[in-house]
Amino acid sequence: MxxxxxxxxxxxxxxxxxxxxxxxxxxxxxxxxxxxxxxxxLPVMISFLDRDERFVFANKAYEPWFGLPLDQIIGRRLSEVMPAEEYARRAPFVHRALAGETLRYEQDFRHPTGLRRTIIHNIPQVVEDHVVGVYAMVQDITDQWHALEAARESEIRFRRIADSAPVPIWVTASDRTREFVNEAYCAFLGLTFDEALRFDWRTILHVEDQERILAESVAGEASRQAFTLEARYRRGDGEWRWVRSISQPRFDGDGMPEGFIGVATDITAAKNAEREALDRARELQASVDRRTLERDRLWSLSTDAFAVCDLNGVWLSASPAWTTILGWSTSQLLGRTSAWMVHPDDRAATEQASKNLLAGLPQRAFSHRLRSADGGYRIISWSAVPEGDRVYCIGRDVTIERERADAMRQVEDALRQSQKMEALGQLTGGVAHDFNNLLTPILGTLDLLLARSPAGERQTRLLDGALQSALRAKTLVQRLLAYSRRQPLEAKPTALKPLLEGLGDLLRSTIGPTITIEADLADNLPPAMVDANQIEMAVLNLVVNARDAMPAGGRIQISLSAHDQTERGQDVSPGQYLMLAVADEGTGMDAETLARAAEPFFSTKASGAGTGLGLSMVHGLVGQLGGALRIHSEVGKGTRIEMLLPVSGQSPDTAVRGDGEVAAGDALTILLVDDEPLVRANTAAMLAELHHQVVDCGSGPEAIKLLEAGLSPDLLVTDQVMPQMSGVELVTAARQRRPTLPALIISGYPQGDEPRLVVGRLAKPFGVRDLAAAMARLPVPGVAGGVGTREG
Structure with missing residues (x-):
């Protein structure tokens, strides 16, 4: 049991x-x-190989890589499922893992879809101190690897681009340290790449800029927005340079700041060229900055004015800048359109712009004038964009910019006009000089013919007519020279009031009975430094022009007054002047005619009624005297021409001008030098007519040879403009040999300063009496009254 x-x-x-x-x-x-x-x-490949490299375990991630179902992978060797070349590259690592080494490595693998990048982990399995197999984990990192390679290539390209840039470039980290600097950055500092990365840029910042730049740098970094700095930096060679740097913030994927990318530009040349303008701009900017700090942040970041309106143009809100620009309070602007402020001439364009906005069309760079509280108008440039039932507007006051642009255009126009007038002046001056050389023998010959044996009445009349024509040609040349500012002037302290009063009868006989002259001549005026003869001619020209502008008769007013020029004008320097003005009630001139009024040969008169040189002569004369000509005219109301004439600090010359005979003197030996044969021959004939002995030659060097050969003349008469040696140079050379030799220089127009020893001057063209008078004014030892003439 x-x-x-x-x-x-x-x-x-x-x-x-x-x-x-x-x-x-x-x-x-x-x-x-x-x-x-x-x-x-799992998205990664996981497997276990025994010591025979046979797959004991593998997940389904292997199937697409080997192109086999999983049941054909498990139980087979690695070499049986992998291409031979792939296995040859993988086997050494597997053998090392089977030997007990834990490995992590990257390796390419030929996937059916292409080459892939993998990370492989091999971990041996150890049992009782024996390696029984290897665990393998394979991760596909192709996308990450490509991204990393792209980033590396991008960095390389960035470095190449940055190093090829001619301006310094740097990249900072969030802790403000330098991560990269380009070659231009290193060159500016005179440092190597590694030294430049560690260098503290604040140590080369100008002491006057340090506090400002450091504060702006901190504020700019804190704003997380791009910011610009301008300061002086000491370059590697010790020279101070102005540099403008722009820093752009960098952010990571989460929006956190990573640092800044900076670019610097050397602006030293621009700073030096624009120092004055920048000083004014700095003062203006300082004023703007002070106002900006006091305003609401949203509306006061800019000096531009902001407004929001509905589609009908009714103002709903307005920034405080509107009050600054126009003077109107905000309450006066809101609740109505701007139509009440718009200039009448700009209303049609403003209404069209409003219609465009209502149709949804942005309006950019539209400008019009708005009335300000002081009654004036400001030019406002608008940018307005409709959005929904609102219109967002930015207005900028460009009044000053427009005024500056207009002023610049006026200056440019004046410069072009001045250059044109100068070119014309050079041309007319040259023509006049050559014309004088032609007129001199003509005028001298006619003068000699009339002075010699008496001819019949008909011959005398013909000669006299020819002489009058020559004299008119001489006057024309004088006007050309006056325009070109090359006419010979004898400026002396002159009392203008008596001079003008003495012209009264001549002027009245010139203008005729249908025109009256009124004179408003101030008393107790200082003398003017002028050439009296030329001023008389200028006044006569202006009066004749005024007469021609009033064919039906009228009134001409001549005025003389003191004028204090306190500021430098476009055409005149500060100082004391007398203003001599001639005004008429005639037809006047439009803007185009007024712009050309002082040009030579420009005339609105009928053909043959004028030379077109009268006003240009006055313009040239006044400029040559150091004054200015101003013309005011309006169509239908008349013209007023003002001559500003410089005041003299000396007493006026009260000597009476006359054309009396020159006292007789002894016959002289005269050395005559002129490169123009006709002028030389004619001048010799006139000197012979005056009973002087003449030795002539055609150049300065020839004259010097005659002096060195023993010629001892009583007087040297020479042309000024000659090849090889000018008249001034000849006189200087001659007086090195004959210090007391009197000299008379003849010229079409003066060519620079003449030495003090040259006491005589005669302008071409001239006649016998002109030559005799010029010689009479020369001091010749032993001859009373100068170089005299003898009556034959």
């Missing part, structure tokens, strides 16, 4: 154990299925 009982217990235990094994087998199967499910769901 005891034995049966033991057997029964053993049988029961076996049954219980079998049930337990079945239960454990089910649990194991379930756990294995769960683990398999987890492994197959």
């Amino acid at each position: 005891a034995a049966e009982s033991s057997v029964e217990r053993i049988a029961a235990l076996e049954a219980e154990n079998a049930a337990l094994r079945r239960q454990l087998s089910g649990v194991h199967a379930r756990t294995a299925r769960q683990l398999r499910g987890i492994a197959d769901a």
